[in-house]
Amino acid sequence: MAITLVTKLAVALAFASPLAAAPFVSEISAGRAEAPVAELVELASGTMPYRAAGEFTRAGRPVTAPLARVGVTVPLAIMKHQVAAADYRRCVDAGACKPLAAAAGAEPDRPVVGVSWRDAEAYAAWFSRVTGERWRLPTDTEWAFVAGSRFSDDGDVVDADDPSRRALARYTREAALKDDGEERGVMPFGSFGTNEHGISDLAGNVWEWTATCYVRTALDDAGAAIAATTNCGVRIAEGRHRAYVTDFVRDARAGGCAAGVPPTHLGFRLVREQATWGSWLMARITAWRAG
Amino acid sequence: MMTRRTALAGAAIAALMLATPAFAQKLDLPRQKINLVAPPFVHAHEQATKAGPKIVEFRLVIEEKEMVIDEQGTKFQAMTFNGSMPGPMMVVHEGDYVEFTLVNPDTNTMAHNIDLHAATGAGGGGELTMVNPGEQVVLRFKATRTGAFVYHCAPGGPMIPWHVVSGMSGTIMVLPREGLKDGNGKPLRYDRIYYVGEHDLYVPRDDKGNFKSYPSAGDAYTDTVEVMRKLTPTHVVFNGSVGALTGKNAMEAKVGENVLIVHSQANRDSRPHIIGGHGDYVWETGKFSNRPETGLETWFVRGGSAAVAMYKFRQPGVFAYVNHNLIEAVELGAVAHFKVEGQWDDDLMTQVKAPEPIAPGKQSAVATPAHGH
Ligand SMILES: [Cu+2]
Numbered sequence: 001m002a003i004t005l006v007t008k009l010a011v012a013l014a015f016a017s018p019l020a021a022a023p024f025v026s027e028i029s030a031g032r033a034e035a036p037v038a039e040l041v042e043l044a045s046g047t048m049p050y051r052a053a054g055e056f057t058r059a060g061r062p063v064t065a066p067l068a069r070v071g072v073t074v075p076l077a078i079m080k081h082q083v084a085a086a087d088y089r090r091c092v093d094a095g096a097c098k099p100l101a102a103a104a105g106a107e108p109d110r111p112v113v114g115v116s117w118r119d120a121e122a123y124a125a126w127f128s129r130v131t132g133e134r135w136r137l138p139t140d141t142e143w144a145f146v147a148g149s150r151f152s153d154d155g156d157v158v159d160a161d162d163p164s165r166r167a168l169a170r171y172t173r174e175a176a177l178k179d180d181g182e183e184r185g186v187m188p189f190g191s192f193g194t195n196e197h198g199i200s201d202l203a204g205n206v207w208e209w210t211a212t213c214y215v216r217t218a219l220d221d222a223g224a225a226i227a228a229t230t231n232c233g234v235r236i237a238e239g240r241h242r243a244y245v246t247d248f249v250r251d252a253r254a255g256g257c258a259a260g261v262p263p264t265h266l267g268f269r270l271v272r273e274q275a276t277w278g279s280w281l282m283a284r285i286t287a288w289r290a291g
Numbered sequence: 292m293m294t295r296r297t298a299l300a301g302a303a304i305a306a307l308m309l310a311t312p313a314f315a316q317k318l319d320l321p322r323q324k325i326n327l328v329a330p331p332f333v334h335a336h337e338q339a340t341k342a343g344p345k346i347v348e349f350r351l352v353i354e355e356k357e358m359v360i361d362e363q364g365t366k367f368q369a370m371t372f373n374g375s376m377p378g379p380m381m382v383v384h385e386g387d388y389v390e391f392t393l394v395n396p397d398t399n400t401m402a403h404n405i406d407l408h409a410a411t412g413a414g415g416g417g418e419l420t421m422v423n424p425g426e427q428v429v430l431r432f433k434a435t436r437t438g439a440f441v442y443h444c445a446p447g448g449p450m451i452p453w454h455v456v457s458g459m460s461g462t463i464m465v466l467p468r469e470g471l472k473d474g475n476g477k478p479l480r481y482d483r484i485y486y487v488g489e490h491d492l493y494v495p496r497d498d499k500g501n502f503k504s505y506p507s508a509g510d511a512y513t514d515t516v517e518v519m520r521k522l523t524p525t526h527v528v529f530n531g532s533v534g535a536l537t538g539k540n541a542m543e544a545k546v547g548e549n550v551l552i553v554h555s556q557a558n559r560d561s562r563p564h565i566i567g568g569h570g571d572y573v574w575e576t577g578k579f580s581n582r583p584e585t586g587l588e589t590w591f592v593r594g595g596s597a598a599v600a601m602y603k604f605r606q607p608g609v610f611a612y613v614n615h616n617l618i619e620a621v622e623l624g625a626v627a628h629f630k631v632e633g634q635w636d637d638d639l640m641t642q643v644k645a646p647e648p649i650a651p652g653k654q655s656a657v658a659t660p661a662h663g664h
Contacts, residue, residue: 060644101500162635163642164608171609171630175538185364216646229648253621261538264362 035130036087039080040272041199043146047071051155053140053236053244054215061160066223072145078138079269081189081200082111082208088123096126101250110186111206113265117235117247120209120268127270134273140212142271143238150195150202152177152241174261177203177240186265207239207252207263214244237263318388318431321345327379330530331485331542331627333553336382338480339470344386346431351378352394353403353422353444355508358458360526361533361624365494368508369458369531370403370444376531377488377555378442378461383434384468390431397425400509402446403454407432408595409440409463417445434465438578439597443557449516452558456493456519457508458531460557462486462597467579471601473572474582481551481601485542487563487627489556489592489614490531491524524559527614527623536627542612544604546633552612553577555597561625563600564589564615567608570600589615606640607633 051065086108091097100114115123120137128135144151156169182205192204202208214234218227237243237252243263245252252262323345328334351372358369358376372378383389389410395403401424406417410432413419420428444459445451471479495503495514502525505511518525530536544550549571554563572583575590577597584590592598604610614625 055646057645057647060647062642062645160642161637162607164606164631164633164635167609168607168630168632171541171628175541178538184359184362218647227648229646 077272085112088112137211205264206267207237209268212236349391366504376458381463394427395422406445407442462555482548484551492526493518527619527625533624541628559594561592566611572601574599
């Protein structure tokens with residue numbers, strides 16, 4: 001099913017056609033030395049049973065998120081590994097990413113952690129610039145699709161007459177997913193194994209930012225969405241369980257009313273936008289003209 | 292190191308000499324041997340007793356060891372009673388004699404002792420219990436005052452605060468023989484008891500800001516004292532590490548159960564609070580000869596004491612139990628959780644309508660002022 005492509009981006013760039021032209025090339029050559037090499041896994045399009053992130057209501061009362069069959073419509077290329085601390089460092093050195101807090105203390109050859117959603121976005125923008133390709137955070141749906149058996153469904157039963165049921169169910173489910181015996185701290189790549197698609201360290205102790213905002217959806221009796229409130233100040237971080245984290249937070253914590261199990265660490269991986277030959281050509285022509 | 296070790300050994304010899312007469316005295320009372328359990332649990336005990344005073348025997352083994360104190364995997368050179376932070380809780384009744392054996396195995400590197408706030412004389416026992424690695428001591432004291440009391444290591448001078456903030460503190464609870472009362476003579480019974488020991492920890496950082504680890508407690512000493520003197524802990528933890536009483540290790544209770552929560556802090560003030568709950572009866576100073584306060588939202592634990600609170604959970608759910616300095620709770624780690632099962636009480640709380648978009652024209656909470664005269 002999954003096709004593994006090892007794309008050496010630096011090599012890919014060497015094939016840049018003459019149309020890539022001077023201004024673009026100069027940008028690449030400035031970036032070439034810095035451009036991290038990303039190992040990619042490409043997944044064919046497909047569907048899966050999936051419960052969207054967020055909250056759902058019907059007639060003014062909370063309900064369980066509906067289960068639907070969704071998926072990705074175009075092949076998806078995603079990083080096999082989470083972004084490394086050394087790679088993030090290059091973005092910082094280039095002045096395009098904010099330095100990590102000193103205490104984040106990530107070792108260069110391990111996943112970068114202690115990054116906010118905004119940090120991850122800045123990295124995606126920089127990485128796109130230095131590679132000449134379009135990279136972005138996956139949506140929650142894409143992440144679930146990629147994670148496959150590692151995705152954790154959060155369809156806890158909602159009892160509108162007893163709000164404690166859902167709170168207890170969620171708390172117990174999230175707590176059960178934690179392996180108390182595991183090493184804490186940021187582990188080397190591959191420590192949490194690969195899933196059936198050959199993607200590494202999904203649902204380990206580093207949660208991954210997604211592009212998906214926190215949405216509350218009102219459903220009608222038939223289960224169709226009739227209204228939604230979207231809060232993009234909170235993004236979904238995926239991992240062992242789904243987490244809702246404020247976009248500028250680098251180190252999620254539990255406490256107070258949010259008595260859940262917080263993500264241990266916050267990191268990310270990126271997907272590469274599928275570019276057809278035509279769009280790829282157009283992007284380069286545009287870049288050339290802009291120069 | 293050399294000088295301190297020699298000085299401590301000298302103190303230990305003096306302590307043993309002083310201790311000799313105490314051994315000579317024979318007490319003709321029934322004996323009971325108690326096996327201590329690790330916190331947040333408390334060994335089985337009678338809440339009230341009709342029996343006469345007895346000699347209650349405990350054994351405390353000191354263990355110097357490395358412990359992980361947060362999710363980031365920060366390694367900490369801990370000193371412990373029975374291997375846990377806090378040390379286990381001992382429960383006796385007023386008038387009982389507490390007879391404990393304090394063991395300092397030769398695998399340890401330092402001299403230790405125990406100062407029990409429930410005991411009278413000789414520095415709460417500290418002067419009579421200094422033991423070097425490879426030694427043990429037996430001390431007996433009479434429990435004359437009721438309440439929950441801190442015990443801690445107090446081996447002299449700068450060793451005192453350092454040993455305490457390295458984990459060496461615990462709690463002993465002396466119950467009235469007739470049990471707890473509500474202040475108006477009505478007996479109070481608890482269905483469960485939990486023991487939350489809070490520690491403020493001071494972990495040095497390297498020049499990059501990362502927490503430093505050390506091969507032994509002695510190696511950590513100089514840097515740690517520097518952090519301690521700033522009085523700003525790097526961690527404030529319940530039961531020895533961030534999150535130790537959450538998730539699978541969250542405390543449990545049922546709606547309608549009376550839960551007694553003993554909260555000790557040997558070094559620094561704290562302010563426990565149950566988010567969404569209360570203290571029905573609170574002995575803020577922890578001493579049962581005083582009437583409990585009732586219906587509290589938050590209670591104060593003076594550094595160097597243990598508070599006792601009783602609460603009957605009235606709603607199911609996940610309740611956070613925090614130090615209500617919320618920075619210490621959320622940023623430094625002073626959070627525990629209760630998982631409470633039972634029937635939701637709509638009368639106490641109902642979500643009348645789930646969150647939804649604000650109705651048009653009702654955005655403003657302030658009514659437009661009428662232009663009247
Ligand atoms: Cu000690």
